[in-house]
Amino acid sequence: MNESAPIRALATAVGTLFAPGGMRGCLSTLIYHRVLTKPDELNPNEVDADTFEQQMRLLAEHCHVLPLDEAIERLYTRSLPARAVCVTFDDGYADNATIASPILRRYGLSATFFVSTGYLDGGRMWNDTVIEAIRRAPDDVLDLTAEGFGVLPIGSINQRIHAFQCLIDNIKYRSAEERIEITEAIAARVGAVLPDNLMMSSDQVRDLHAAGMTIGAHTVNHPILARSSNHVAREEIANSRSRLQEIIGKSVELFAYPNGKPGCDYLSEHVDIVREFGFKAAVSTAWGVATATTDRWQLPRFTPWDRHPLRFLARLYWNCHRHV
Known part of the structure; x- marks a missing residue:
């Protein structure tokens, strides 16, 4: 300035x-x-x-x-x-x-x-696992029905932001064990290599x-x-x-x-x-x-x-x- x-x-x-x-x-x-x-x-x-x-x-x-x-x-x-x-x-x-x-x-x-x-x-915080998985998801929808979150539209940047914000809000107050289990399942569903x-x-x-x-x-x-x-x-x-x-x-x-x-x-x-x-x-x-x-x-x-x-x-x- x-x-x-x-x-x-x-x-x-x-x-x-x-x-x-x-x-x-x-x-x-x-x-x-x-x-x-x-x-x-x-x-x-x-x-x-x-x-x-x-x-x-x-x-x-x-x-x-x-x-x-x-x-x-x-x-x-x-x-x-x-x-x-x-x-x-x-x-x-x-x-x-x-x-x-x-x-x-x-x-x-x-x-x-x-x-x-x-x-x-080399670790990664659980919320970053969610964000980086959503970033790398290849399609316009992400099917997380098996994980309890349904089918998420991610065709636009705003939809991807909304998707990971909803996921983070849902997961944040669960036990540490649940957070790890759920976020690892989401990452596995996407199938991409995440940053370490x-x-x-x-x-x-x-x-x-x-x-x-x-x-x-x-x-x-x-x-x-x-x-x-x-x-x-x-x-x-x-x-x-x-x-x-x-x-x-x-x-x-x-x-x-x-x-x-x-x-x-x-x-x-x-x-x-x-x-x-x-x-x-x-x-x-x-x-x-x-x-x-x-x-x-x-x-x-x-x-x-x-x-x-x-x-x-x-x-x-x-x-x-x-x-x-």
């Missing part, structure tokens, strides 16, 4: 008004999953490299981008700067390391990467940490904690953290709840587990910004979906204004 000096000054003034620091400080935490090489018709909600770079340039010019752990401590000591922002990524996609990280470093920015360790080194390079390697996680990025835990298998036993939930959280600490050789102190909607995807007992395990803070996907009165083990985040630069900044500041 090649704005003039008066426009830059106005943007800064508006941002400071809507996102103050100090005693009234608020923290915006952005949530991303992937940064694609180029736009993907089947994944229109995932940013591409050009859009992500534009957004990071805006943040570098107009905001104070802080490491999440530092921002959290400054939030509760009421010493946040105005227009405070953190950047986070969930799941552990390989493009976080190959595309997002170089862009972040180019602008001198830090981000936190919440990694589900069960998919490192979507997620990061352990070396890429290590490299992110070495580059000054923060690594956070995100469970092993990305379960819906609210649908898991407390025993399974504890193992998922603890084992994810342990594996990441082995990889980076440093304590992992931040956690992100899978899927992340309070009261739906995780419950108060899972907050208690995270607190008991000694994590310094945890993030959800509840929409909003954090203030000094926010539970540090349920910090809100939001997704900046606007692609136009001015709308991106306006959405960022308006999100602060309506939640503070």
